[in-house]
Amino acid sequence: MRASLLQIAVEDDESVKSRRQRVSSLVREVAEREGSGLIVLPELWTTGAFGYEAFAAEAEPLEGPTYEAMAAAARDAGVWLHAGSIPERDPDGPLYNTSLVFSPAGELAGAYRKIHRFGFDKGEAVLMGAGDELVTVRTPEAVLGLATCYDLRFPELFRGLVDAGAEVFVVPAGWPARRRAHWSLFARARAVEDQVFVLACGTAGAHAGVEQAGASVVVDPWGEVLAEAGPSSAEVLTVDLDLAKVAETREQFPALKDRRMGVAAPRL
Numbered sequence: 001m002r003a004s005l006l007q008i009a010v011e012d013d014e015s016v017k018s019r020r021q022r023v024s025s026l027v028r029e030v031a032e033r034e035g036s037g038l039i040v041l042p043e044l045w046t047t048g049a050f051g052y053e054a055f056a057a058e059a060e061p062l063e064g065p066t067y068e069a070m071a072a073a074a075r076d077a078g079v080w081l082h083a084g085s086i087p088e089r090d091p092d093g094p095l096y097n098t099s100l101v102f103s104p105a106g107e108l109a110g111a112y113r114k115i116h117r118f119g120f121d122k123g124e125a126v127l128m129g130a131g132d133e134l135v136t137v138r139t140p141e142a143v144l145g146l147a148t149c150y151d152l153r154f155p156e157l158f159r160g161l162v163d164a165g166a167e168v169f170v171v172p173a174g175w176p177a178r179r180r181a182h183w184s185l186f187a188r189a190r191a192v193e194d195q196v197f198v199l200a201c202g203t204a205g206a207h208a209g210v211e212q213a214g215a216s217v218v219v220d221p222w223g224e225v226l227a228e229a230g231p232s233s234a235e236v237l238t239v240d241l242d243l244a245k246v247a248e249t250r251e252q253f254p255a256l257k258d259r260r261m262g263v264a265a266p267r268l
């Protein structure tokens, strides 16, 4: 499977509408130029992950303008498209940070509402609701496990995805530059401990006063970094994933089989 990660620059001086058009064209261009089978976009690239003030104004119903634009781009390009996430307005509830995955026919193959909201007592943590369902997407080549940005800090979520059959974790993000070292470490750690490919796609540039980490990365099930983007500019990373490596790694080093579930807690 050939995967392309689009590390999009998100800056305050570009409107959501124009970024949506730009990214839609880029998906088509990259698919044609690179021959990608899967394209991945970052978290909340319409508003920026820290564009808190824009969340409510730019929130969309699930099948809103970004959904329409991305479904058309996936169909025109004939690719699996993980379209990053949007601020979703649930007609009966709060906003959610929702990732969308489209098939090459332009049909919705999965929608994942971010489970761990970032910001402690502000930002996303108070402006958005929390998802409560793990989501996997079965493509003809691999089972994708979906997670978003801050979720990377919660390994139990990824174990749940492995138990659900995931072979490739796809993690869109808007990770800040200040904690770039954590981002790179978590991407490798999740790949090694769960023996999967990790496709972690962040944003570049700066928005709402927060410089972004960039450093999108593709890691294999042995923890080898197959490709890594630079820290500051827009970039496209294209990598051929040898998906047989998941089963091979799990067979050669079967640590997942040594899990001990239900070990008793210490007596206090």
Ligand SMILES: O=C(O)CCC(=O)C(=O)O
Pocket (backbone or CB within 6 Å): 049, 117, 118, 148, 149, 150, 151, 153, 174, 175, 176, 179, 182
């Ligand atoms: O965990 C972090 O350091 C960053 C998380 C984040 O920026 C997010 O989830 O939007």
